[in-house]
Structures are given as C-alpha cells and as structure tokens.
Amino acid sequence: MSEALLALEAEVRDDLAKTSHPSASWLKPKAGLDEQPALDVLIVGGGQSGLAMAFGLRRSQVTNILIIDKAEEGREGPWLSYARMHTLRSPKDYTGPDLDVPSLTYQSWHEARFGKADWDALDLIPRELWAEYLLWFRRAVGLTVRNGCELLEIAPAAGGLLAATVAHEGTTGILYARKIVLATGQEAMGNWTIPEPLRHLPPAQVARPSDDINFKALAGRTVAVIGAGASAFDNAAMALEAGAAEVHLLCRRAEIQVIQPYRWLTFRGFLRHFCDLDDEWRWRFMRAILELREGFPQATYDRCARFSNFHLHQGSPVEAAREKGEKIELQTPRGVVQAHFVISGAGTEIDFAERGELKNFAGNIATWADRYQPPADERNPLLGRYPYLADDYALTERVAGATPWISNVHLFAFASTMSFGPSGSSINAMTTAIPKLVYGLTRGLFRADIERYWDSFRAYDVPQAVIPAKSGR
C-alpha cells in the first residue's frame, strides 16, 4: 500500500478516536439456544449499505454484530457484475458510507490513491474504483464480512431472539440475533421485472439486467431492450459494443423521460424528513417520483447514440410477444420489432414470494395497500405492494400478533423507498438515512433492556469525590 494511503488510514484512526464519545460499552450479550452469545445485530448484505450501518453501529458501541454476504469478497453489490455503466451516475462529491467523517470519504481515498490533481480532473467515479473504495473503507474502519454466507430463512427463537438459518462453506447453521437488518439491495423484496407479455418466451432468449448476459454471443444478432432507464441504456450499449447487428430500445412513454427526479430531491430537508410526513404526502411524492423513474445521464445516452444501428422507439410499450422462427416478434402500438434476444430493463418489482428468506412471514408483511388508500387519481397497485415500514425501518404486521417478531427484522434497501424516500440502495441518501437506521436500532436495543438499566443504575455506587472524615469531632 502507498505511503499516502497508509497516512490516510492513520488519519482515519485518529478521527475515529477523537469522535468516539461516549465510548462506554452498554449492551450485554444474550445467550442463544446454542449457549453462545447471540448477536445484537445480524446484517445481511455486505454492500455499501451493510458496511455503512455496521460502521454506524460500531460508533454507537454496538460491536457484537456480524455482516454476512453470499457473494465472495470484493464481489458484493452490482459494481463488478451487472452494473454495466463505465462510471457511477451520481456526482463525485456525494458522500456515502463515510457518515460525514472527512478522512473516510471517497474523495479522501481518491486523492490518497491518485493525487489531488487527479481528483480535480475527475468527472464521474469509475465503478471499479467505487468497488475498490468500498473494500478499502471496510478495512480502514475494521469491519469483517463473512463472505460466501447466504441467509436462507428467518424464524423466531426463544427469549425474543431471531434464528437465521445460513448456508456457509457447504453446511447450514443457525445464527441467533436480537435484530436482523436486510441490506440485500435492489431486489431485496422481489426481483427484476419481466413484463407480462414476455413471460411465456423461452428463457434463453429473455434476460434480466441482473443476469450474467453473454454479450459476445450477441455479435451479429438483433437485440431488443425493454425500458428506457439508465440500466436499459447500459445494456443496449453493451450489446452495441459487442457488435450486435441492430439494437432496438423500446420506450413505453410517448416521449422519453430526461428529468432526473433524484437530483431535485437531494437536499437535507427532503432526505432527512420525508419519513416524518403523513401517509398522504409520502404516497403523493414517492408515487410521482417512482412513476417518473430515474433519468439517465447524457453520457449513458451518448454511449448508444454514437452507433447508427441503435434505434430508439418512443411510445412503444410491448403489447404482445411471440416466437417467429429463431426470432421474437414484439408487438407495439407503433408496429412490430423483431429480435433474436430481449433484455428487460423495466426495473424491479416487489414480490415477497420471490425471496426464499422471507418465506416464514412473507404473507404477514404489511404493505402500503394494507395501510393507505390513495385518491383515485393517485392509485398505483405496483407501489401498493411496497412494505409499509415502522419508523425504525422494521417490517410491520398485516395481522397484528401473527408474527410479532418481525418488528426485529429491519429493511434497508430499495424497497424501503415508499416509507423513507431515498434511503437504502442510494448513495446520496446514506448520510441522512444510515444515522436514522442506527438510531432506530439502538433505541430498540435500549428499550428492550430498560429494566436491566434501571437495576444497573440503582446498583451504581462509584463515588466521584472522596470526603475525608473530619478529625477530632
């Protein structure tokens, strides 16, 4: 490691030591059924969110925690797999998992790694460097992740604990925890959508953006990409760069969406206090924002538009699809598009049944549709499926009392968005959303042990001053 990075790590240690107050440990481990101390918090997902919340918990002296991730070390999150853009889309100065500690920011790492002039000249952050930074961050703050460890199931256990069944190194085991946070990313509560008209097509000819697509095999072929968000464009660009004969991008709207609503909402009032609004306002804002969907940056568009064999079809939702020889024929209101291969870039969809680890309680997770009925002109059944979260990001019950233990299962992922606005799965929200999550977790841990704290206070007898007995009286 370079001198500059070593110096930066020393600065990090110094900054953390100077801001560690109050540093007293305050939690007492509870024993699980295996007689081992149960974790205070089990974090599922070692992407940027899992790392940032672990860091936040450690700064609150919650140290009996574990992060697990099914991916191997360095492959957490989408950055080195299905993220197919060259750079992050968010501006380089958005802070993230550093939680406002200057020496832990991406900028500090970049300047130590490449020099200040390089940072000044940088336009957007290359995604490979973001992945490298996250690995450095994890080491610099001393976090360990148990990689290759997958959460399979969550169930209640004795003593108010949760039992997480995990698969690791070919065996399954149980981890006991007081709280579990699902930091499982974009598809935490569902999956990438395949639009209904495409669902009956041969799986070999239809892919999701999260699939390991063999773009080389698309050379000389015709490709259709459904959707006009940033990921759709990235996949179209990959096919074009791999030598596809034609790439057709089918945009549902009459005119493609070029506004980026996430830029508008990037101010502290919205990011911090959106979750404090009543249901009416939360629904109104998030419905409008999510229906607009994220716009794409100029560079994303230009990466496709420089190819003359790229065709953008606006006003072209897919109405029907059928096999025609070795091609797929896609029917749109503006005519038929034929393609050998279709990539669905239509975003993610909430469907609890898609996630095995939710199986013991999926049917009792309260959704927005269970809790709020919007006015007729604001209805959206797909958004009604989002989980309706408590103010500490905990899942809430559809039928009270059927699975009360899910109040200790917290969700910090894209699916938290309807309740919290940008929060999980968003770099620009981490600086406000992670402290709120940590606050909710520590509040729950503290309240649950209030009698022990009362007893501890009553037994406290450490004198702060010594009064000598007066002699001669």
Ligand SMILES: Cc1cc2nc3c(=O)[nH]c(=O)nc-3n(C[C@H](O)[C@H](O)[C@H](O)COP(=O)(O)OP(=O)(O)OC[C@H]3O[C@@H](n4cnc5c(N)ncnc54)[C@H](O)[C@@H]3O)c2cc1C
């Ligand atoms: C293609 C793409 C590009 C993006 N670009 C940007 C951008 O430029 N700027 C921005 O602000 N945001 C961007 N985002 C949004 C967001 O920042 C990313 O999705 C980011 O990865 C979210 O971090 P996370 O830690 O919440 O989830 P992830 O990084 O997805 O991490 C989740 C982790 O959970 C693990 N996991 C899942 N299920 C289990 C299980 N059952 N057991 C154990 N481990 C499990 C996964 O292996 C994964 O490593 C992008 C998202 C995508 C998909």
